[in-house]
Amino acid sequence: MDRTTTTGNNPRRPDLSRDNLVDAAIGLIDRDGAGALSIRALADAVGVTPMALYNHFSSKRDLIAAVGERLIRSTQFDGGHGDWREQLRYCFGALRHLCLRHPGLPDLLKLDGVVPEAAYAPMDVTKKALQAQGMSELDSVRTFFLLTGYTLSQAAFQSHPTPALAPTEKVRRERISGRGHGPVDRRDPPPEWDFDASFSFGLGIILEGIEGRIRAR
Amino acid sequence: MDRTTTTGNNPRRPDLSRDNLVDAAIGLIDRDGAGALSIRALADAVGVTPMALYNHFSSKRDLIAAVGERLIRSTQFDGGHGDWREQLRYCFGALRHLCLRHPGLPDLLKLDGVVPEAAYAPMDVTKKALQAQGMSELDSVRTFFLLTGYTLSQAAFQSHPTPALAPTEKVRRERISGRGHGPVDRRDPPPEWDFDASFSFGLGIILEGIEGRIRAR
DNA sequence: GCTGTTATATATACAGTGTATATCTATTCG
DNA sequence: CGAATAGATATACACTGTATATATAACAGC
Missing domain, CATH: 1.10.10.60 (Homeodomain-like)
Structure with missing residues (x-):
């Protein structure tokens, strides 16, 4: 039909x-x-x-x-104009901002272990950028997993501030655990935490490590 | 009482x-x-x-x-004997193996955004190792997030092979999407994928990047 | 021993969840 | 027009976490 x-x-x-x-x-x-x-x-x-x-x-x-x-399809990952570093920064910056614009997205996908077909666009960008520098396909894919894992974990961390305790839970907890440290919610970073700078720092470390691998070839 | x-x-x-x-x-x-x-x-x-x-x-x-x-408390994270590299390898190797021994653990914690108090033991190890090399506390913490995010994402990836489609779902899908690529399950890595080597590779890149930062101080 | 208090286990119930099954209706085709 | 079909509905089932009220078991003091 x-x-x-x-x-x-x-x-x-x-x-x-x-x-x-x-x-x-x-x-x-x-x-x-x-x-x-x-x-x-x-x-x-x-x-x-x-x-x-x-x-x-x-x-x-x-x-x-x-x-x-x-x-994911609505996002462009291969817009970097400069060298491989710029391309990777662009690609995973785009991935990060996608996750920040839709904070539920990583949770949603992880919830059922779903990976949409389109999610491998960043992989292609990474492979292309790094293989052009002489890195093997295997190592390029490994590096892709490194970059993706880091980017998603940082975005998730930024998106989810401490979930508040439900009021009744708080009451019952007092009644119960007169002893024993109760559970701890996602510990917040200090309130003035600069997520952009933090992400950028980690990405810089990764890029520097990649550069070492490329040069050591 | x-x-x-x-x-x-x-x-x-x-x-x-x-x-x-x-x-x-x-x-x-x-x-x-x-x-x-x-x-x-x-x-x-x-x-x-x-x-x-x-x-x-x-x-x-x-x-x-x-x-x-x-x-997490049952795991020792600070058993590294050598230099800071060895200490970090030990620490996050321990974290990784914990997650592999209990594949449900990361899911479980992520499920409700719970972070047990003990989960910050690796942070202390990381801070100690890196600050001893002259890295600032802020950057040490950032590096901790990098290492943790990478380690957990890799462990999760390794732990969860493609969940099979429920049989009835498969049937209904055929009926429905005569058009449109259906959803894609977590795409498996090639069957001979060496998770240990892959993790080690990424960790090596991170450590190399860290070394660059330390030297550039 | 008995009694009151406190700790714990139970029974029941409610509002959610995804979805299987059967039915009903509105649209399209011969 | 009548038959076929696509799509919306109604109902129901098994499951979730947990609020509330009740019952029981253990202990303290007498």
Whole structure:
């Protein structure tokens, strides 16, 4: 069946489609985080019954993958104009800013271990930049994992300030652990922590290490 | 009340306690992953009613934090004998192996953004090693985040092979997306991927970058 | 021994979650 | 038009964490 046959502008049937649903889903996670994306919440948001979504996505995993696909595809990773260092800075800066603009994204993907196809665009950029410097394909891929792991972990760290304790939990904790250090929430960095500078510092170290490997070739 | 007043060896009341519960919880996540740790599953495992657990933990977050605390505390991070490089290799090697022995651990902690107090032991090791080389405290902490982010992301990548599609999901997907690339599961590395070598390679790059920073002081 | 207090385990219930199954309806095609 | 089909719905199930109220077991002091 032709995909564009969706009831024209008939208001009776809402115009569901993968695209519209992904739009709405992104709205949800941008507003209230990855946890806010539930089948029922999304159905409510588009004014439809939960099970209706299953005519467009085979599962929540499928939906999540589509969200990731869309967001990552909307980002350009190969815009660096200078040398390999600039290219990598651009590429992973773009990845980082994508994660910061959509703080729910890394959580969402990690939640179900989904890796959208598009997520490997930065890998291609990295391989191209480094192989041009004489690095082997294997080492280029390894370096890609290094850069990606670092970038995502930093973005996640920046995006999630300490989640507050639920009030009732706090009360019960006092009752229970008269002894024993209670659990500790994600410890915040000092409030004036400069995430940009911190990320840049770590990236600089990595780039310097890469340069050493390249020169040692 | 004295903590050791737990009914002696009376079999009527099972000997619940934070320690025993954490033991059982670790058993669950080691056997079936982070997702297998639910209040009800843990209660079943120790032969008790779900709500009984809430006399020992204020919430599931509390339980998770205790599990993390215990596992991390059981690990020694400062056993390196050589120079700062060896110390860091030892420290983050230990962190990595901890995560590999308990593949559910990173997921578990990330799940609720919990960071056990003990998780900052590696930070102390890193600060000590690097400040001894003249690095500032700020940069040492930044470097710690770099090393931790890399180590955890690599361990997570190694621990989670592609989750299989649920059978019904596969069927429905065929029905739906006659068009559109379906979602992609975590793409596996090639089957002969050498995780140890890959981790070592990335760590080497980081250490080389650090050395550059230290020398440039 | 008995009694009151405190610690712990239970029973029940609620609001969520993803999704299987069956049904109903609106649209399109022959 | 009638038949086929795509898509939305209604209901239900098994699961989650946990609030609330109740019951029971252990201990303190008499």
